[in-house]
Amino acid sequence: MNPKQIIKEIKEKQEEIRSVIFVGCGASKAELYPAKYFLENNSKNLRVSHYTANEFNYGTIASLDKTAIVISASLGGSTPETVQANAKAKEYGAHVISLTRAENSALTKDADYVICHRFAESYGAKLEKMGYALELAVEILEQYEGYKDYEDAQVAFSKIYDLADSAAKSAIADARKFAEAYKNDSMIYLMSSGATAEVAYSTSICLMMEMQWINSGSFHSGEFFHGPFEIVDKDVPFILLMNEGSTRPMDARALTFLKRFEAKTTVVDALDYGLSSVIPKTVIDYFNPMLITAVFRVYAEELSYARQHPLTKRRYMWKLEY
Structure with missing residues (x-):
């Protein structure tokens, strides 16, 4: 499924989304930041947060519930802290979207939706994880609030x-x-x-x-x-x-x-x-x-x-x- 379809399906199941939480470690965490920055700058209603995975695991936030979308990322899909974060998110009823290069990896186990991206094929391919996260953020804003610059995006x-x-x-x-x-x-x-x-x-x-x-x-x-x-x-x-x-x-x-x-x-x-x-x-x-x-x-x-x-x-x- 592409980002537009994923957010559409979540919206059909959950009309009200109050928070969007980005979770990862190291480079994957950093690659989620532009999406977080975009939503934080453009959303009037959403609570937007960005965590290194173990901070999310050990300091569980009050907004983690069925009104939350959690977007996690791990290149190889096996980062233990991020895998645990997915399990934590599911435990609290959040909608979990994971970005990874590795199909059927541990990260996908507790994800409701998985987007598999490329990496080694080209310099452009190395950006797909960051790009898909930003696409998800744009779709969340457009489908839940409306985004005037959607077509430009x-x-x-x-x-x-x-x-x-x-x-x-x-x-x-x-x-x-x-x-x-x-x-x-x-x-x-x-x-x-x-x-x-x-x-x-x-x-x-x-x-x-x-x-x-x-x-x-x-x-x-x-x-x-x-x-x-x-x-x-x-x-x-x-x-x-x-x-x-x-x-x-x-x-x-x-x-x-x-x-x-x-x-x-x-x-x-x-x-x-x-x-x-x-x-x-x-x-x-x-x-x-x-x-x-x-x-x-x-x-x-x-x-x-x-x-x-x-x-x-x-x-x-x-x-x-x-």
Whole structure:
């Protein structure tokens, strides 16, 4: 079933939905954030929340009942905390939708609806989990409240995957320059804003810390001047994921400061990859994360080649009991 059909079926069974809860771990949690951000910005009636799975499991929220939709995600469908979250959601009578690459995985056991996405086939395919979550959010808003920019969102969904794939492929030369410049850095900071805020977060904890064993921290561009900017100095390494749309002024202000003190700065800017040339202005805020995720994946790959440290290399994950 596609997102439109899923929400239609839920609405036929449950006329009143009061809350939408997004649950995942690590990168999967972060990939749910644009959908959460969209609903939070556009819904007048829904309570919208976003949890790492064990927070959801241990601190069960009062809104978890038959009037809740829980959207969970796990790439391999076996993340124990997220599998448990699905069981918790079902126990409380919520409508559970799960996003995974793995058909018939543990995550699907307690899900009422499952959307299987691609991943390895292309850079565009790597965005499908994030894209399906956003589609679900758009359908929830449209079917339960109405969404004035619904048709613009459909145009954006029809174009973003091809744009992201071509943008990623066009980024290889710049990504190689980045990799050579940053390959010996032991600490790299990430920042962004708006719907892309958790792309910075997942880039920091997953691509840098997990996959490259590089110390890293991330923060919102709007928070930069409320603490983090004190560590800015000449040649301190930063990556700024820069958005088109309403939050761009926050990113631009941070960039001006980084340049002022000659920090070592790499900018991945959605404007440079033509986001506004194909995505309607009314919905552009919510499609920045998809384009930027695809492009920065190339940067991460090139960094791994320059450091001779494959993105698949682990010390602890999947190797120890923890």
